Amino acid sequence: MDVNQYLEVFIDESKEHLQAVNENLLALEKNPEDIAIVNEIFRSAHTLKGMSATMGYEDLANLTHKMENVLDGIRNHKIHVNEEIMDVIFSSIDDLEEMVNDIASGGDGKRNVTEVVEKLLKIEKGESPSSSPSLPESPSNEDHSDKVAISSNYDEFERTVIQQSNEQGFTCFEIGVELRSDCVLKAARVFMVFEVLEKCGEVIKSTPSTEQLEEEQFDDHFTVTLVTKESSEEIESKVKKVSEVEVVTVAELTLDAPTAEPAQEAVNEIKNAAASIAASSSVQTVEKPVKTPAKEDTEQKNTKQQAVSSKTIRVNxxxxxxxxxxxxxxxxxxxxxxxxxxxxxxxxxxxxxxxxxxxxxxxxxxxxxxxxxxVETVFNRFPRMVRQLARDLNKQINLEIIGAETELDRTVIDEIGDPLVHLIRNAIDHGVEMPEERLSKGKSAEGTVKLKAYHSGNHVFIEIEDDGAGIKRDKVLSKALAKGVVTEDQAQTLSDKQVYELILASGFSTADQVSDISGRGVGLDVVKTTIESLGGSISIDAAEGQGSIFSIQLPLTLSIISVMLVEVDKEKYAIPLSSIIETAIVKKEDILNAHNQQVIDFRGKVVPLVFLENIFEVPITEEKDNYFSVVIIRKGDKMAGLVVDSFIGQQEVVLKSLGNYLSNVFAISGATILGDGQVALIVDCNALIK
CATH class of the missing domain: 1.10.287 (Helix Hairpins)
Known part of the structure; x- marks a missing residue:
């Protein structure tokens, strides 16, 4: 079987399992006695291990297996969760994520994880992971000729057979066989291996079972337990003569050998790989513990969940x-x-x-x-990142996520992750103060970072808010003047918000010293460029000593939208319905003037008017009457009235891009082709209000 056809599914599912492990580890850290959480983590790790072994990524499977042993100790109350152990497990997850990312980019998924494996082994033995190091285990140089202890995979009868065989001078071997990945008639090769082994002695067990092997319900690996008087070298030599057999590992079974030998690790991985394929065609393994009344309900729920997941397909x-x-x-x-x-x-x-x-x-x-x-798919990675940053900086951070269910187009989701990472790191490093400083200011020691997403009109807004030190206007302005970003005359006229947004300029920084976490201003120009390339914008609001808010505005990028068609002179424009509150007819004498701006009193609120004929420089061919048609639009808590000549009606239209040449046209987000073949420009209401 060619496993490469499953590579994309493997990568996607591995990332999902690692994300689930990350989330559950954060929950476990807050509730260390909750074994249900440990079981969830163990289930995800076990599935990942089986998938990795099946796909042939042994380093990935080996590290997951070591982590799984620690989790097994936790759920069996042999290991007690503490901060040090959690750090090691989180470090393991980091390595696993790097391996999966390497595979996704075309690599082999190999990584030097000797240090973290050493710590996991110490935890498994009940030692402190920070104690003096012992000789590291090398997973890549396994000794396949050593003795291994009988594992729990053998029942009482099989154990008795092995014991009596040893007493009568026979030797028991566990033989791992790996067929070539391009092997076509796998069942025939298995039969030939069994035929060779039965001439050497007696086969007492196979994993998977003989029925599964005959029906080819395994990948490329299977294990056979043999009682014989021949040596391991002779057996290995004979089995290797079978065509299309690629790897043979022979390990002697004893009743008193240590349980953590490298050879057993190799055999276990082969077993897990075979069990993974036998368990399900979607490359998932399922734990099968002895049933108790308490567990039966849980298993029924798991069955239902699997039934639901089987109805999901992945589409390019x-x-x-x-x-x-x-x-x-x-x-x-x-x-x-x-x-x-x-x-x-x-x-x-x-x-x-x-x-x-x-x-x-x-x-x-x-x-x-x-x-x-x-946006939850992007937001999910941040709790873990915030935890690690808070520890690195010795700060106390509470991350609040609001509106994770808000939906965005997939193309935008793929691009928005990195800018958000930088803004959150920036808020934690330079926004939130140290606990002592916060207490001296009368704040709580724990800083809060809010990550919020919501729809407004035909846009999605994502806000990163912190209750930290805010931004110092004078410091930003003096740096801007020193760097020549603004002139003295311009500086006198800038509002607070405009001053804050100066930190988005290329290379601009107010940090007194460069930090490897972030620098306020260093890299923010890249964030701005990325967001603008998506058709969005970023704004900053802050109050010194109270905190700051970075607000990102992104288009939904829906190709088909509902609009109100309007006419200005003889030209047609489309205004997205999602931005419209209502329409109104206003008398000429009801228009007032305030601060050189024409406004109307709309339901007790002063609403400024925007004449589209002036904005788009439409040539006037007819004289206007005493009534104006007004479309009331809203962006957040701000409103405006768009003055047009007449309303045509509501329609669903296809949003077409104006192309690269016309990418920066003010207040126009695209165009559409109407039913009569005419082209209508689509008005960007948010730009008009801004």
Whole structure:
């Protein structure tokens, strides 16, 4: 079997399991006595180990196995959770993540993990991981000829057979056999191996079982236990003569040998790999403990969860892009059909077009939802990162995540991770003060960093807020003047918010000394560039001594949106419905002037007016009457009224990019093709309010 076809699934599932382990470890740190959490971690680690061994990534499987041994000790109350042990397990997860990332980028997943393995072995033996080091175990130089103890995989009868065989002068060997990955008739090769072994002695056990081996319910590895009088060298030589057998490991079974020999580790990994494939076709292994009444309910729940997961498939994002492009063309044709139907006023045609519109509307919702991913997939990695940063900086940090269910297009999700990482590190390093300093200011010793996501109009906003020291306006301004970012005259007219946003300039920094965690300003220009490349923007608000808020505005990047079509003179514009509160007709005499700005009194609120004919420099061909058509729009808590000539109506349109050449047109987010073939520009309401 060619395992390369499963590589993409392996990488995705490995990342999911590692994320689940990270989240549960953070929960375990707060509730060290909760064995249910340990069981969840153990289950994820066990599955990851089986998958890794199946795919042939032995270093990954070996490290996971060592970590699994520690988790097993915790859940059996042999090891008590403390901060030192948690640090070692977290360090193991870091190495596992690096290995998976290496595999994802085309590497072999190998990594020097001698130090962390040594610590895990000490924890397993009940020693402190920070005690003086013993000779390190080298997983890559295993001695396959050593003796190993009988493991718990053997029942009482099999143990008795092995014991009596030893007493009568026979030797018991555990023989691990690995077939070539391109082996076609695996069952035939297994039969040939058994035929060779049965001539040497008597086979008393195989893993997987003989039935599973005959039905090829295993990958490339299987294990056979043999009672014989021949030597390990003779057996190894005979088995290797079978064609398409790649690796043979022979280990002698004894009743009193130590239990942690390297050879046993190799055999265990082969077993886990075989069990992984036998357990499920989706490369997942399931624990099968002895059933007790308390465990049966849990197993039933797990079965239900597996049944649900089996109904999920992974689809390449490129296929969704093609599907979206085809549907966009369908929407344009639908608009054209609706236009023709309205002109002809044919009853049967009208009925058919209405039905097609309803069905295509449902199809549209499904396609758009398929591309949307909760920002939770990005936010999930931050609790672990914040924990480590807080420890490195000796600070107390509480991370609050709000709105993780907010959905964004997959393409934006993939790009937004790195900017958020930098902003959070920046907030913790330079925003939140040391505990002593916070206490002296009358604050709590623990600083709070809030990560918040929410929808507003046709945009998603992500805010990183901290209750730290804020930003010193004078310090930023003096640095900006020294670096020539602004002139003396400009500095006099800048608002606080404009001053704060100067730290986004390239190479700008207010840090007195460079930190390896972050530097406020160093790299923030990269954050700004990345966000703007996604069609978004970043703004900063702060209060010295109270904290700061970095607000990121991102487009949903939905290709199909609902709009209100309006007319300005003879040109048509589309205003996204998600930004509109309502429409109104306003008399000319109701327009007031305040601070050189025309405003109206709208339901007790002063709303500034924006004349689209002035913004877009539309040539006026007709004289205006005494009434204005106004579209009231909102961005957050701010409102504005867009003055147009007339309303055309609501319609769903395809959002088309203006291309690279027209990427920076003010207040225009794209264009669309209407049912009659005309092109209408889509208004960016957020830009107008800003």
């Amino acid at each position: 994002i490129e296929r969704l892009d093609v599907l979206m492009n085809l549907f966009e063309e369908l929407v344009i044709d639908r608009g054209r059909l609706e236009s023709i139907s309205g002109e002809l006023n044919h009853p049967e045609l009208n009925e058919t077009v209405e039905r097609m519109s309803r069905i295509s509307g449902d199809l549209q919702n499904i396609i758009l939802n398929m591309r949307m991913v909760p």
